[in-house]
Amino acid sequence: MSAAARTDAGAPAPEPFPAFLKLAGREVLVVGGGKVAAGKVDALLAAGARVRLVAPELRPELERDGVERLRRPFEPRDLDGAWLAVAAATPEVNREVSRCAEARRVFVNAVDDPSNASVYLGGVVRRDGVTVAVSTGGRAPALAGLLREALEALLPSDLSRWTAEAGRLRDLWRRPGAPPLAERRPLLLEALNRLYAPRRDEAAPPAAPEVHP
Numbered sequence: 001m002s003a004a005a006r007t008d009a010g011a012p013a014p015e016p017f018p019a020f021l022k023l024a025g026r027e028v029l030v031v032g033g034g035k036v037a038a039g040k041v042d043a044l045l046a047a048g049a050r051v052r053l054v055a056p057e058l059r060p061e062l063e064r065d066g067v068e069r070l071r072r073p074f075e076p077r078d079l080d081g082a083w084l085a086v087a088a089a090t091p092e093v094n095r096e097v098s099r100c101a102e103a104r105r106v107f108v109n110a111v112d113d114p115s116n117a118s119v120y121l122g123g124v125v126r127r128d129g130v131t132v133a134v135s136t137g138g139r140a141p142a143l144a145g146l147l148r149e150a151l152e153a154l155l156p157s158d159l160s161r162w163t164a165e166a167g168r169l170r171d172l173w174r175r176p177g178a179p180p181l182a183e184r185r186p187l188l189l190e191a192l193n194r195l196y197a198p199r200r201d202e203a204a205p206p207a208a209p210e211v212h213p
């Protein structure tokens with residue numbers, strides 16, 4: 001078991017608190033300019049974050065809109081104004097970034113160092129407006145990846161129909177006369193099942209061919 005899974009006293013560590021961050025328009029510091037940093041930057045930009053990237057050398061694909069680039073080694077002041085930091089440089093630099101971020105109460109993801117990170121990234125499935133994320137609390141990243149694959153296979157390919165129907169019912173249930181909360185889940189399940197019920201015209205036996213004398 002990795003250091004992340006146990007506290008110093010040997011007691012099991014508390015499980016991480018799952019949350020989905022709204023990063024749009026918020027500043028995120030990424031330290032490092034290699035392959036790993038490039039992958040994190042892709043995900044951060046997709047979430048609408050404003051990325052500040054610090055590294056003496058960086059890969060050409062990091063020269064893109066939405067990324068403020070500082071070509072020099074990390075300095076603690078780079079964390080000023082950041083909501084979140086990602087340490088994706090060398091292990092020694094990552095440790096320093098984690099230490100400084102912790103001191104400033106900025107959450108930090110350290111790609112190679114679960115015990116010094118305050119944020120773990122997970123395996124992620126996104127489909128039709130639904131996001132499912134899996135973490136093993138830093139204990140077994142490859143297992144998080146496998147579970148992500150399994151969930152990808154399990155979720156229906158037409159999940160957009162589910163989200164549309166659930167959204168439609170939610171709008172209805174905001175009006176006066178809506179069923180009480182406790183009844184809504186079973187009603188939602190029934191409504192989703194109805195999406196797959198054969199339509200009356202499909203269920204009817206085929207009409208006998210018309211015979212013309």
Ligand SMILES: C[C@@]1(CC(=O)O)c2cc3[nH]c(cc4nc(cc5[nH]c(cc(n2)[C@H]1CCC(=O)O)[C@@](C)(CC(=O)O)[C@@H]5CCC(=O)O)C(CC(=O)O)=C4CCC(=O)O)c(CCC(=O)O)c3CC(=O)O
Pocket residue numbers: 002109110111112113114117119120121122123124134135136137138139140141142143144145146148149
């Ligand atoms: C703490 C964390 C970093 C963070 O938070 O960013 C972290 C850390 C480390 N990963 C390592 C190795 C591997 N990581 C993967 C895969 C993934 N790792 C991911 C997340 C995380 N990995 C976070 C914790 C997640 C959690 O809580 O469970 C996933 C889910 C998401 C993502 O990275 O985007 C992604 C699957 C994506 C998908 O398929 O969906 C594979 C397997 C593979 O690639 O198939 C291997 C090789 C096999 C192995 O070693 O297990 C090593 C050892 C490095 C070494 O020894 O050199 C460390 C460092 C350490 O543990 O010390």
Ligand SMILES: NC(=O)C1=CN([C@@H]2O[C@H](COP(=O)(O)OP(=O)(O)OC[C@H]3O[C@@H](n4cnc5c(N)ncnc54)[C@H](O)[C@@H]3O)[C@@H](O)[C@H]2O)C=CC1
Pocket residue numbers: 031032033034035036037054055056057058059072073074088089090091093094111112
């Ligand atoms: N490449 C991989 O598949 C994996 C990498 N890791 C870890 O991820 C981290 C990054 O990996 P890569 O992207 O492959 O590394 P890389 O070697 O390609 O890039 C390292 C980057 O860090 C920058 N850097 C060095 N000193 C710095 C400083 N003082 N301040 C700011 N930036 C500095 C370099 O300029 C470079 O851009 C490493 O800690 C590595 O151990 C972990 C698992 C897998």
